[in-house]
Amino acid sequence: MTTPKMTKINSGATTRRRALKLAAASAALPLVHIRTGRAAGKVSIAFWDHWVPAGNAAMQRQVDAWGAKNQVEVQVDFITSNGSKNILTIAAEAQAKTGHDVQAFPSWEVHNNADLLEPIDDVMKRLTDKYGQVNDVCNYLAKVKGHWLAVPTSSGTQYKGPCGRISVLKDKAGLDIVGMYPAKAGHTAASDTWTWDAHYQAAEACYKAGMPFAIGLGQTSDSVDFAGALFAAFGAELVDKDGNITIKSDKVRAVLEHAKKLVKVLPDDAVSFDDASNNRALISGKSAMIWNPPSAWAVAKRDAPQVAADCWSFSAPSGPAGRFLPYLPFFWGVWSFSKNKGAAKDLIEALLQREPVQERCDAVAGYDVPPFNSMLDFKVWEDVEPPKGTVYNYPLRPFHHAKAHIAALPAPPEIAVQIYNRGTMPTMMAKLKSGQTVDQVIAWASDELEGFNR
Amino acid sequence: MADGTNVPVGGLAAASPKGRKTAMQKFAQRRSTTGFLLCLPLILLVACFVVYPAFYAIYLSMLNKKMTAFVGLGNFQFLLKRHTFQLVIFQSCLFAITAVVLKALLGFTLAHLMHNIPGKNQKIWRGLLLVPWVIPLALSTLTWWWMFDPSYSAFNWVLNQFGFANVPWLGVGWIARFCTIAVNVWYGTPFFMIMYLAALKSVPEQLYEASAIDGANAVQKLFFVTLPMMRNIISITVLFSLITTFADFDIVRILTAGGPQDMTHVFATYAFQVGIQSGDIPLGAADSLFMFPILAFAAFFVLRGVTKRTKEIAA
Incomplete structure (x- = not known):
């Protein structure tokens, strides 16, 4: 249809003044905020590819809903941690200074990329004002020079405490783990007897009964996290918070003396364990206890229901310096080279509200642990079965009298990341298992630590 | 010309x-x-x-850890002083040299056996023996890993059937080293075999006939006819394999990830651990570049020999 006005323009009667007006209006058009499809631009986000497939679907649903509501086109990628692919992607994007707007950073990667991350204090302030403070490990890993560079998330965040076989531990070691850590709020006197000595005695009894604790002494994270909790319980720091090497201490010697006994009752092939070895040992019914999040239990529920029905997650043993539970948080951070930082931050904040966190937590049967204690009242940990309440004590609860811990804390993160990823602590234990003396192990580790301090 | x-x-x-x-x-x-x-x-x-x-x-x-300052050869100096890195150099050389020598010997033997198989059968055997080389390395190494698995090793199951105790295939340093080398040899031998077979087929039959008339026995034919005629192809194959074996990542990463106690780390796996996993990319880059002078040195001498012999033949 041709309008009279158009006819006039098409007839060539456009004046220079009119043309200038049109040009000015065209130039100003992007400055006007028009609420139309995808008006707020695009955001790309890389999430950790969840072990539990339902976790990705729940996340995608939430992101789609947020995008539709806020008129933002969101590109979501789920990147696996198998073969460290997520870390490789982060390293590549940091080098190229392009890629996703938001990345899911595993524990140490915030510090590794601190210079390229957008401070996110505003989001953290609103979240902590609403839901309370996060734990010391999150502060240690994501707060750099007083600024939050990433927000601790629930997605992929896990505790890695003990998961034991109820009947086996009771029969072979006289350990009533359900009695110590029942599926209800409140401290029990029995849990005070759960010490590292008790842990060793139970490990020895189960080893003799042919059901050893499947604890690895390799260099992968399950081995490192276990060793980190043990060292922390004895107050044994390899490097202090100021970066001084403190390995030649009585506390380190004490933990190694304990480890010397413990490694003798661990599986003969513990030094070659990876993060799947302990799961397999539990699921196949060959082990009385492992240190892991409920992923092993979840697989057992599918593949060996009778084993799953006998599993119970509980807190770590206590030592002279306290009770420390391995904790591996994930963070969501915005690259400084992101082209849509505002929308990226809004998305992160929206996804960390109580309702979406709970929905995702339910979808993954409680595997994800929220960073805020105020969210620990989700029903999922009470309801999951079999047996009912098996993961109630999986997240750290105030009455456990424990602290979340990551191996190598409190060393400065640039040193700690090397202690962690090189598996220094489990390697020390592996050397003890191979017959080296405590002095030889300390000498070796001391040399290693000097190399990390550059 | x-x-x-x-x-x-x-x-x-x-x-x-x-x-x-x-x-x-x-x-x-x-x-x-x-x-x-x-x-x-x-x-x-x-x-x-x-x-x-x-x-x-x-x-x-040549950058510092934060990648903000130029440090020249500082990273290389630093690495050379570290005990673990000295171990990595030793292991990389042990892994590459042992594997290449074994691959060359096995490949040579197999090529000779293959050469003497008549007719169609040779094609079948040639195809079968090439299988390890054509399967993607990561996949075949995963299969080996299952066979060496700490808890459910297929090899241990067989040993148990005969009353022997379990062997911690990947849990003891020297055994783990043996396993990584064995898998590399399994994977790389077909390449040597096919190259040597091609070289064997190009040796003129008249040379063997002439040497037979001169009264040469089989060993003399091997040392005075076959080997001199194959020297160039042997050199090139060894050089090529040395480069790829020194740069190997998959086998060690999948089987042992460098363990136990760093006793199987090679340059590539150690570079990954230091550079990517521990966030020290400059040190990781320096580590991976240690291969460069070693291989350049080997390439120079091997290629010089090849050129010299080619000129001799042309003359």
């Missing part, structure tokens, strides 16, 4: 209107120009994906 680089193509038809060619026309009509233009895509690919990354790695290896 004319090299052809200055021979004009279609010179008669391409004269300028004034009967004289411009410099540009002359340049465009050279065969070397055509050759260069045809090679240009490849040159660009090599420049983008080989030359640039190589120089970028050299640049990275």
